Amino acid sequence: MSSFTSAQAALNWGAEHLLSKSPSSRLDALLLLARAMHCSKEQIIAGPQHPLTAAQEAQFNQFIARRARYEPIAYILGxxxxxxxxxxxxxxxxxxxxxxxxxxxxxxxxxxxxxxxxxxxxxxxxxxxxxxxxxxxxxxxxxxxxxxxxxxxxxxxxxxxxxxxxxxxxxxxxxxxxxxxxxxxxxxxxxxxxxxxxxxxxxxxxxxxxxxxxxxxxxxxxxxxxxxxxxxxxxxxxxxxxxxxxxxxxxxxxxxxxxxxxxxxxxxxxxxxxxxxxxxxxxxxxxxxxxx
Ligand SMILES: C[S@@+](CC[C@H](N)C(=O)[O-])C[C@H]1O[C@@H](n2cnc3c(N)ncnc32)[C@H](O)[C@@H]1O
Structure with a gap:
């Protein structure tokens, strides 16, 4: 089980975490969350209450940590x-x-x-x-x-x-x-x-x-x-x-x-x-x- 109650909660946390690192912190967090959850960003927008698995949360945390060290989104997503x-x-x-x-x-x-x-x-x-x-x-x-x-x-x-x-x-x-x-x-x-x-x-x-x-x-x-x-x-x-x-x-x-x-x-x-x-x-x- 993830400690986030929903995709929305994870997104808010990620965006907040990147706020001082990226001018597009919310979009960055959304793209990284979508990749961690193996879905599109549109699916997250349409279903913000969707839960995360523990593995998805771990992956999302890692992505956010990399982005917080200024690694470009494109390299993280490939x-x-x-x-x-x-x-x-x-x-x-x-x-x-x-x-x-x-x-x-x-x-x-x-x-x-x-x-x-x-x-x-x-x-x-x-x-x-x-x-x-x-x-x-x-x-x-x-x-x-x-x-x-x-x-x-x-x-x-x-x-x-x-x-x-x-x-x-x-x-x-x-x-x-x-x-x-x-x-x-x-x-x-x-x-x-x-x-x-x-x-x-x-x-x-x-x-x-x-x-x-x-x-x-x-x-x-x-x-x-x-x-x-x-x-x-x-x-x-x-x-x-x-x-x-x-x-x-x-x-x-x-x-x-x-x-x-x-x-x-x-x-x-x-x-x-x-x-x-x-x-x-x-x-x-x-x-x-x-x-x-
Ligand atoms: C600014 S990047 C452009 C890459 C790509 N064309 C683009 O627009 O995204 C410049 C490229 O030139 C290559 N390069 C630099 N010096 C070179 C040289 N003497 N001969 C061939 N390629 C070179 C670099 O390895 C790099 O991939």
Whole structure:
């Protein structure tokens, strides 16, 4: 028997316990309780008087203790929604962020105008959980259009998670995962669109939530400036894009001016796209090689 009289009582206790740790303490507690009780959050809302077993209570207590140490909900539950799709996550991968959906939207917009007589090719640099690559492939297929996506990732443990997501979402014929460093990436064929959400936090930047301590360092940090990975990718893009090809790269909230300076005569930074708060969050680059 549980010491909680009902799901409602457990929920109230959990939410209270997380109040000073999470801005979404009640929702967090609800999601964790639903997982502990093996039901949906809607079932708890519809049946708040439902009792817990002793095992469910023990599991819920453990979840709340983990969350109180700032472990992200997504790692506790092992999944995160992105672009309306469920992605498996573990501490081997960055938790997909809602702002990164802008990259997917921009890539799909670029592909919507595709006029070529072959299948368009997309490269995702730093695939992590595979969220961007899978979302693009999934949407293109849903529209009855074809695409070939190559998703490159430097961490073997992340590639394993991405592999599971590719299979779970049924996009394995459209997404090719590759394990490797983008600095050493060679491609026989060029790409029409490159997308990347590279690491862009400066080493030593302490202005971040305690939850990020649980995420892989190589997914977050990029040298002392924060723009080192972005600068490295910009240098590589002319070797990856077809003439006229476009790249969309997520950047940090204060990095637009520095990223603009990375423009060259062949690879122009042709602007930035804003997030819902109006901040420049995606840099757009176009490759226009000099005519021979
Ligand atoms: C910010 S995370 C983005 C993950 C995922 N695309 C997303 O948006 O959630 C950056 C990813 O780039 C990978 N990465 C960092 N440096 C790399 C490199 N030199 N070559 C390949 N991947 C790299 C990291 O392992 C990490 O998975």
């Amino acid at each position: 999944s995160q929604e992105f672009w309306g799709l469920p992605f498996k996550v573990s501490p081997a991968v960055l938790i997909p962020r809602p702002e990164t959906e802008l990259l997917v939207a921009l890539a799909l917009e670029a592909l919507a105008g595709w006029q070529g007589d072959r299948t368009p090719r997309v490269l995702d640099l730093g695939a992590g959980s595979g969220c961007i690559a899978c979302a693009i492939a999934h949407s293109m297929r849903a529209e009855g259009r074809s695409v070939q996506v190559v998703a490159l990732e430097g961490s073997g443990a992340a590639v394993e998670i991405a592999h599971q997501n590719v299979l779970q979402l049924g996009v394995n014929e459209l997404v090719e995962l590759r394990h490797g460093d983008w600095n050493e990436f060679t491609c026989a064929e060029l790409f029409d669109v490159v997308v990347s959400n590279p690491p862009y936090i400066a080493q030593g930047d302490t202005n971040r939530s305690p939850e990020t301590d649980f995420e892989p360092k190589e997914a977050l940090f990029s040298g002392v400036s924060g723009v080192e990975a972005i600068a490295a990718i910009v240098k590589l893009l002319p070797r990856m894009l077809v003439p006229g090809g476009v790249a969309f790269m997520e950047i940090g909230i204060d990095q637009a001016a520095r990223v603009k300076e990375l423009s060259s005569s062949t690879l122009q930074c042709c602007g930035f796209k804003q997030d819902l708060s109006g901040r420049d969050r995606v840099a757009v680059f176009r490759f226009t090689p000099a005519e021979r």
